[in-house]
Amino acid sequence: MRKNMIALAVLALVAAGAQAADRVKVGFVSTLSGPQGAPGIDSRDGFQLAVKMLGGKLGDLPVEVLVADDQFNPEAGKQVVERFVKRDRVDFVTGIIYSNVLLAAGPTAFEAKVPYVSSNAGPSQLAGSGCNPYFVSAAWQNDGSHEASGQYATNKGFKTVYLLAPNYPAGKDALTGFKRFYQGKVVDEVYPKLGQLDFAAELAQVRAAKPDAVYAFMPGGMGVNFIKQYVAAGLSKDIQLVLPGFSADEDTIKAVGEPMLGLFNPAHWSPDLDNAENKRFVAAFEKEYGRIPSAYAAQGFDAALMMDGAIRAMKGKIEDRDALMRALKTGKYRSVRGDYKMNNNGFPIQTYYLRVVGKDAQGRIVNKTIGTVFTNHGDAYAKDCKLK
């Protein structure tokens, strides 16, 4: 009798597990606090807006989004992803902004064969020989915006450039990317500590070196302080500051304000991109949150749309993880960037626009698209990736 009961129980459990999923669980982990938290908050808001606009569903399945804070700490991020994967049994993990956190936490998802859809971080380690079949990016490979900046600096004819980036994987990728496309002379390359907020010493050295331009990649709070101090030290008069799109985005504009007018920055997205999906997104975001979205928000939004497209293509049967990854990588979805292709390593092949910080019709300070730097630009590491 007892054996029958056990057999029945086991059968019931197996049967329960074997049905197609009737809901989707997404683990959204990002940096939501501290001076580096603004991009994470934007990304989360973009993602949740997409879910809301899709009626609380992804691919016609009701979705539960679990949000957690990695506190800009790789160890904490890793623990959150472990919890998502082991305890909460999520179907997707997404949200990480910073590459150092992704490199620590990503493998936990990869090993559990849980798809990771990147809504920002795209370190070169995951694009080249370290590429992983369970990784796909709805954003960019870290080098992209920097390569576009290097090209812009070459086009503009700056003969000497001084480089600054924080001392962490994305910072190193940034300057490598810039140098790949910049043809002039690099006067110096300085890597301040990640999280450093006072740049007086570095700015003094910039002044002494007298370059034509300075290229600085400073994410989040570091960027806000850097730009303010750069202008306060009187350097903006003589030495042009070039920034990648991410250092001149809405979160920085909100904190710095007027001193940012006239700053050129290349990026793969701009709030004024002329396509229907983007116009809908920007209008909805402004209505919901009362502020202009940054690229981080656009990427969060796209990550949700990418998941939605893939789940729809799989008709809700998302347990087949390998097929799901193929759907994520090859599926077409209506991105706010317009159409773009996917590369074999899971990263996008997309257009980079030249933007300048100016005022819009209502007098608000925004980025405006004034040209194109690259069309159909892939990343330099894809050839090293063995995936098809």
Added chain:
Amino acid sequence: MSWILILEQTLNGLQFGLMLFLLAAGLTLVFGIMDMINLAHGSLYMVGAYLMAACVQATGSFVWGLVLAVAGTALIGMALEVALLRRLYQRDHLTQVLATFALILIANELVRLVFGSQPVLLNTPAALSGPVDLLPGLSYSSYRLLIIAVGMAVAVLLYVLVAKTRTGMLVRAGASNREMATAMGVNIRTLFTIVFGVGAALCAIAGAMLGPILAVQVGMGENILILAFVVIVIGGIGSIRGALVGSLLVGIVDTIGRTLLPVLFREFLPPAYASNLGPAVASILIYVLMAAVLFWKPQGLFPARG
């Protein structure tokens, strides 16, 4: 290596050192007179910065914000002393460390509750957001010059307070021999509360002035607290003169180290390594300095006692 660079870095070091002095002065007095290790000193710095941000938002004026923030933090400091820290004077240092460490955590969470976990915006006053042309070829941030001016003014004020007033004399007496001062009939309780209040006010000035340059965020006091302890160890516990000399030393060694060491390393190593090693070794330099001072003068440079 131009003169302009050296001059600018010296100014930077001076600015950094003077702000460090404001924290170290309060810390050394509390440690010297009350013999209490107060880890919550950094939290008072943070409270000062947050109050400044809130008051500037509320009044729209930088000066009023500063006055209110300093007064508010001094009151909070004195209330803390009367309610809580007073009971710790009799205890051993370990208990004091544990109790004040708990205070750091409580303060961080309280601030997070009231202000949220995002850093609060605090901008330099519009008039001081631009540079000043000090020399042809050297324009320096006018706000940083203000910080240097405020730091020097406070140092002079402290000197006058401690060396020329009666209260100052009692403070010095308490610092050099507490038991004797008590035996001589000094009202130790009030004195301690006043000293703590002054220390809190100094922290608030530092926090309020540095807020626009750094970020006003939860936990901002912890890094600078460690440096403040290094300064008072170098300068000598209980000595304000030691705190001044120590903080200027630390400020200048740190800033000039960060400039010169990468240049030196670049002679021998590729740029990525030199830029890594330079700042790393420069930050160790301060602790090397502390170790060296302790080796030759275990009581610090200007010990208050004996």
